[in-house]
Amino acid sequence: MTNLQFSSPTSTYRYTHGDRILVAIDCIVFGYDENGLQSLLVKRHIEPGKGQWALMGGLLEEKETLDQAAKRILVKLTGMTDVYLEELKVFSDVTRDPVERTISVTYFALINIHNYEHQITHEYEARWFSISHLPDLLFDHKQMVDYAKAKLKYKAALHPIGFELLPKKFTLTQLRLLYDAIFETQLDKGNFRRMILASGLLVKLWEKDRSSSKKGAYFYQLDEARYREKFTSFLNLTPNSKELIG
Amino acid sequence: MTNLQFSSPTSTYRYTHGDRILVAIDCIVFGYDENGLQSLLVKRHIEPGKGQWALMGGLLEEKETLDQAAKRILVKLTGMTDVYLEELKVFSDVTRDPVERTISVTYFALINIHNYEHQITHEYEARWFSISHLPDLLFDHKQMVDYAKAKLKYKAALHPIGFELLPKKFTLTQLRLLYDAIFETQLDKGNFRRMILASGLLVKLWEKDRSSSKKGAYFYQLDEARYREKFTSFLNLTPNSKELIG
């Protein structure tokens, strides 16, 4: 720790020590479609690691909070506002960034791929990758994704965040397949249905999706009021979930 | 954001931007004794806020990770190693520290008061306060404590972290009273007993505590192997816990 490097007569008050440590934000963006859970990655356009796939990130600026920075970064990449966003963990290995000491505050975001597929900025060469087949990633970004996957699993078991990954209207089968993807299980049709309806979170729309069956499946949507009300409750949205990391 | 302030010819590579933002660590230390849940606070010895009660904290240094920094800070305060320590959340309001832009990574720690009461360094004027009667705190430290309380409640409902607050040997009544304190409930004696024994986490010691009853209550201790094995499992350690924030 150096006391000299930053002691400057131009600023009235300063802590006499405090090393230059940069604060970065990296976002693990999850999406979901027919191909399962996906993660949005961008091609890094500066050295070192230029050309490698990486999480979308940036540096924290002087006049913003971390939440604001994470939002700013996501808007830049996807153009979307109003995304589920949650702080995950800080990665602070001393050598994680070879250029200079940088800690990274990770956020995870959940979005519905189809809502935004046309908006994703091409400037950054963003692409969706199946989370089970990720390419090599920059620095410690693989660790970050792994941590985020575990956290998603954990959180989705207890809180109704899965809906963030689906379109506004969805069938119960679509919802069940999403949970199957998150938990890597095969949930029972009937039991899942009863469980999720009993939660009171869904409103039945008297409109059917006939794209996947002849009989047609009713669409449902979130009851927003109930959703907010129940968000912090324990829901046990998955059976047999006794081995989740968190 | 300034590009000039830190661009220096002495370092080979640097990101061309990156504001001076300090990274602090603040620790919410929970303890437990006959008087309930307590939090360890210190008197701040520098301006601004000199003399106010505050969380134990410090700045992140160049050659350490955040986990290492949190441990370093705790050792300085309490002399103790081997403490349960977990990253909580980053507080990053732009004006949270009036001196200069500082984000604070909070950690929460669980310790058994009696194990350490003689070790706590007097240098910092550390004192235990009941979490229900905290004094005014520095900056946003009150928010940090509140957040930590909610997290403790949440986490303790699902994972066996409560033991970190008790001595090695404890009776089931002591353990139940601890959970009563954490959850602000009154758990049923018989049911709690069966639930916790069924978890397989405890080993009965054939030794009685006669300090609180004539019959005497057997001491138990954690089965360390089982504890590690089950730490990441869902345990539902509390009944009726449907309204926890996390």
Next chain:
DNA sequence: CCAAAAGTGTTGCACCTACACCCATGC
């Protein structure tokens, strides 16, 4: 009429709650 997906019914088991009841012992 048949395949395929949506949606319903049912049964048994495991667990949990509430509360009553014994047990050991110091005074």
Next chain:
DNA sequence: GCATGGGTGTAGGTGCAACACTTTTGG
């Protein structure tokens, strides 16, 4: 022997897993 906290028993209820069953409709 009785008060006190430790510890056990149990009946009723709830919820859930498993899996069989019915419904709808396009081809």
